[in-house]
Amino acid sequence: MPFWTRYGLKQGKASTKWPSEGDDGQSGVLGMPRFDPAKCQSGCRECADACLPGAIAIEEGDPIDGSADSLGASRGGARLKVDYGRCVVCQMCVEVCPTEAFSPSNDWAFGVRRREDLLWARPSGVAAGVGANVGAAGARADAGAGAGDSAAEKELKGEIRRIFGRSLHIRHVDAGSCNGCESELQALNNPFYNLHRLGIFFTPSPRFADLLLVTGPVTHALRNPLQEAYRAMPEPRFVMALGTCAVSGGTNGGGYACGNGLEGVLPVDLYVPGCPPNPAAIIHALLMLVRRMPQRVRGGQIVGESERA
Template identity: 35%
Template sequence: MLALTAKGGTIVIGLLKQIIKTGRVTEQYDSGTMPSRFRGQLVHEESLCLKCQVCRDACPTGALEFNNNQLVVDNNACIFCGRCVEVCEHKALSHTTEYRLATLTSQLSAKIRATLQRSLHIRHVDAGSCNACDWEMTALNNPIYDLQQYGIDFVASPRHADMLMVTGVVTRNLEQALKMTYDAVPAPKLVMAVGSCAASGKIYGESYAIRGSAGKIIPVDIYVPGCPPRPAALIYGLLLALDRLGGNSK
């Protein structure tokens, strides 16, 4: 017994030494820089564009359109694959490292913002995702991002939630479950569409098995584009909805 106790004490001391050596790992969502290979917001240099529309034809999700001979980018549908950049011979398109692309709808009233100033409880709903967005959401609870430092946490029951975070294109089999979960959340409530599938539904389109984007089934207040969006982008969307960004909002 003494030998086991001594061994356990040695292990604990070793862990404490490692923690001290590692130091603090938690960071603010916008404190780090994106790696050079990261593909963020797509930007367009008008002076270099010849309106050949090759980029539009190369886009697999229809995120690029020419309106009145001007290129329009639908960030909610963009999966940042880089195909449009590759096919543009005139180098008019490029990806930046900007990840703060979350947007709010006009239905997000000041009353809801004021109600949710102190804390936010989230219920996640997977409506038919590939799990990429879900993995990024899981990272929100690790020591690096530590979502709880913002007073935000995930809950098991929609009846305890203030917000639904929906991932994936809405499938026929999960449409009813999504509606019932939304109805179970007490008012006032928010809905965040996480990732390009939930935000636009254009990646898979529509079929007998697919209903489309989350906004076609339930009211959506916040859109966070990406395939998948980084944890920092998700935190930006959450803080944007809660009006806690101060001078960092775009």
């Protein structure tokens, strides 16, 4: 009979040290397509027609930046509204766009605290789209206050550190997912990501949980069980909408059997779109929640290092 313990020891460590250093394991993973409205053709609606979850919508009205000399999408008087909270990363827009206004990217660290930050907005005075993924530098920014942190936010940060001691216990609830998010959540405990090394644990009972991590578009049948789980949690408690379904319903929300994610179901502290978010994106979001990593996305794009103090 094999001597598994010896085998395990001989295999050595498989865990990455990311995010403090090393491999995030996501080489080659395609993220949210980048949007450059300057490249849009007048009157073109290819991307909107190919976007099944409606992440790209055409709005009649003001040109995209409101200026008379604006380019691209603004010419026809219509503009594109791009909501990464609805994006399922299917890459259809990238394929159909005749002018590369949507281009493939590896931008997957899309956890945000405010839903509005998933809507594409013209960057204001900040170099946008640097595109480096969350790496060592980001990790060292550690509980560093973002430039925009208010006094209240600082206080909250202090509270979180005091209460959780930088550890976190999670109750996961599948509210109708396609099992992609579950597959990646299960991957967090494989030897490569080894979530325990970061002091983060899944717990069976909502009574012991700090965070309710919800996947899926919230089917009508699971709405009550989900809300019961939330009510069973002690305060302070946090809610994370994991995956595009939980953020907005995605392709699977709505219809006769589903709601549109956590909209109108529970208050959400952190939105993590992605279909599914990869394990590193989930780790980034979890560490972001306890202020151990900074938010990378504002206005629907990854912002440069310069924004963070």
